[in-house]
Every structure is written in C-alpha cells, then in structure tokens.
Amino acid sequence: MNFGTRILIPSEINHCVGASKSLGRVYSTAKNTEWKPVVGLEIHAQIQSVSKLFSGAGTDFQSSTNRSVALFDAAFPGTLPVLNKQCVKAGVLTALALSCDLNPVSSFDRKHYFYSDLPAGYQITQQRHPLARNGHLKFIVYKGGKGARLYETISQIHQIQLEQDSGRSLHDEDR
Incomplete structure (x- = not known):
C-alpha cells in the first residue's frame, strides 16, 4: 500500500499518533515510496x-x-x-x-x-x-x-x- 495515496480515517489517524489501541499496522513514508519530503x-x-x-x-x-x-x-x-x-x-x-x-x-x-x-x-x-x-x-x-x-x-x-x-x-x- 502506498501511504501517499491512502486516505486515513480519524480512527487510523489516532492510531498513527498513538491516541488509541494499536491495530497492528504501521505505515511509513520512508520505504517503498517515490515521494520525498520537502519543507518550505x-x-x-x-x-x-x-x-x-x-x-x-x-x-x-x-x-x-x-x-x-x-x-x-x-x-x-x-x-x-x-x-x-x-x-x-x-x-x-x-x-x-x-x-x-x-x-x-x-x-x-x-x-x-x-x-x-x-x-x-x-x-x-x-x-x-x-x-x-x-x-x-x-x-x-x-x-x-x-x-x-x-x-x-x-x-x-x-x-x-x-x-x-x-x-x-x-x-x-x-x-
């Protein structure tokens, strides 16, 4: 799954920031992506x-x-x-x-x-x-x-x- 094209629902957002119980999934933009972070x-x-x-x-x-x-x-x-x-x-x-x-x-x-x-x-x-x-x-x-x-x-x-x-x-x- 490409994180850059996935839409997160609120429960998954809470999971990503540690606000709810773990669902056993971890999403990372560091691997398998063509996206590169840029800060302006x-x-x-x-x-x-x-x-x-x-x-x-x-x-x-x-x-x-x-x-x-x-x-x-x-x-x-x-x-x-x-x-x-x-x-x-x-x-x-x-x-x-x-x-x-x-x-x-x-x-x-x-x-x-x-x-x-x-x-x-x-x-x-x-x-x-x-x-x-x-x-x-x-x-x-x-x-x-x-x-x-x-x-x-x-x-x-x-x-x-x-x-x-x-x-x-x-x-x-x-x-």
Whole structure:
C-alpha cells in the first residue's frame, strides 16, 4: 500500500499518533515510496528604509499611533502607490547576495483578502513576477553526537519579492 495515496480515517489517524489501541499496522513514508519530503519556509524581512514601500510615510516602529500613515496607507479613494526606489535597491542587493537570477521585468499584483489592519482590502505583492528567482544560501551545520562534525549545506531560494505589509494594531492600554 502506498501511504501517499491512502486516505486515513480519524480512527487510523489516532492510531498513527498513538491516541488509541494499536491495530497492528504501521505505515511509513520512508520505504517503498517515490515521494520525498520537502519543507518550505516563507521568510519575511523588513527593509530598513526611511519610508514605506508604497508611500512617503515613515517606518519608525516607536512612533505614536497613526503618526506613520499616509493617505495611500489609509486607502483614501484616488490615492496611488509610489514605489520607493531604495526598497527596490535593497531587494536587488539581497537577491545578488543570495545568488538569485534577477528578472528583467517584475510586476506587482493585488492579493485580495480581509484583515483588520489592511484598510484597502488587498495587499500589493509580487507573486507572479517577482524581483528575483532561483537563488541559494550556503551555511554550516553542526551535527553533534558520536563523530560530531561540521558540514556545509545549501538551501534553495524559490523567489525574492517585495510586498506591502499590513499595518499594526496595538491593543495595549499603556500605549
């Protein structure tokens, strides 16, 4: 039986995690399978810039409530985004440092969803045509135990994209 194509019913799921009595069956993805586990991470980093990606509003996290908000950030009708060139430069430098292929053309998309900190009802992102693709990061890993050693490994980078982040809501009464 190929575990990758089997649908587990709740009693079998409980069995797999040890929540019920053993039925005498053990399923493993380690043997007799063509599937290989892959773990993907979506990592966000804030660019250290004086102003936001699409507006001239400041980025000081310590500023008082609603002090770093431009009309575009508040989704006032008729306001348009203005791309921050310094953020693009920082993205390009990051892509080069991670050995990515820079795309000759990149574009922005609207990702529509509701979130209380997102007054426009959409996020500006680069899902389809990002700034860069196909990079990697080399790093050293320590494997402890008997015969401890250091070895180099590589993590592949699918893409680097710029995107507008939602605002912040602080519900701290002391602030």
